Amino acid sequence: MAKSHHDLQLFLGLLALASSLAIATDPTQLQDFCVADNTSNIFVNGFACKDPNLVNENDFLFTGLNQPGNTANQLGSKVTPVFVTQLPGLNTLGISLARIDFAPYGLNPPHTHPRASEILVVIQGTLAVGFVASNNPDNKLFTKVLNEGDVFVFPQGLIHFQLNTGNTNAVAISGLSSQNPGVITIANAVFGSNPPISPYILEKAFQLDQKTVDILQAKFWMNNN
Numbered sequence: 001m002a003k004s005h006h007d008l009q010l011f012l013g014l015l016a017l018a019s020s021l022a023i024a025t026d027p028t029q030l031q032d033f034c035v036a037d038n039t040s041n042i043f044v045n046g047f048a049c050k051d052p053n054l055v056n057e058n059d060f061l062f063t064g065l066n067q068p069g070n071t072a073n074q075l076g077s078k079v080t081p082v083f084v085t086q087l088p089g090l091n092t093l094g095i096s097l098a099r100i101d102f103a104p105y106g107l108n109p110p111h112t113h114p115r116a117s118e119i120l121v122v123i124q125g126t127l128a129v130g131f132v133a134s135n136n137p138d139n140k141l142f143t144k145v146l147n148e149g150d151v152f153v154f155p156q157g158l159i160h161f162q163l164n165t166g167n168t169n170a171v172a173i174s175g176l177s178s179q180n181p182g183v184i185t186i187a188n189a190v191f192g193s194n195p196p197i198s199p200y201i202l203e204k205a206f207q208l209d210q211k212t213v214d215i216l217q218a219k220f221w222m223n224n225n
Contacts, residue, residue, distance in 0.1 A: 076106025116181030125170025
């Protein structure tokens with residue numbers, strides 16, 4: 001009887017784990033809409049709902065995505081996000097998008113979206129894109145050169161990048177599977193963290209000498225979002 005009880009507990013534990021993994025994404029809405037109330041002081045997983053009686057059409061509208069982003073920076077790229085913080089009507093809907101502008105040879109540097117997969121379509125120009133698989137299987141690089149109208153998918157959480165390979169401007173639109181996908185730019189996070197990661201850790205991890213680590217940590221790591 002004790003063994004049977006233990007087996008039941010094990011089964012229920014595994015079932016709970018499987019269920020939690022199955023819903024490990026943005027929560028599904030339980031009403032027609034839940035417009036984000038950015039003025040609320042209530043802390044929830046996401047954003048509190050605005051009073052439905054105060055919601056209007058403008059809560060579901062974002063304008064200006066036809067305007068090019070300013071790429072006059074050291075990366076030569078600019079991301080214009082349309083996430084829940086810019087478009088409150090996205091709250092609980094599990095989607096968002098972004099416009100990415102590239103100067104000639106501009107780069108959207110290696111980064112991850114911890115909460116979303118990304119699908120990208122090239123509107124103008126030519127982009128070299130890629131993502132790196134996890135440690136198993138052996139950090140394989142998947143890369144492709146995209147032309148206008150081409151579409152590429154970046155799986156959730158994997159490091160990826162986009163590079164304008166042409167001498168003219170390029171534009172892409174990305175759709176993301178979260179209202180708030182998050183962005184972790186690898187170089188910024190590793191060498192520009194606040195407070196800084198111990199140089200000893202970075203020396204060991206990247207097989208660098210202390211002088212090189214000091215130089216990298218002293219750099220200005222810009223955010224193109």
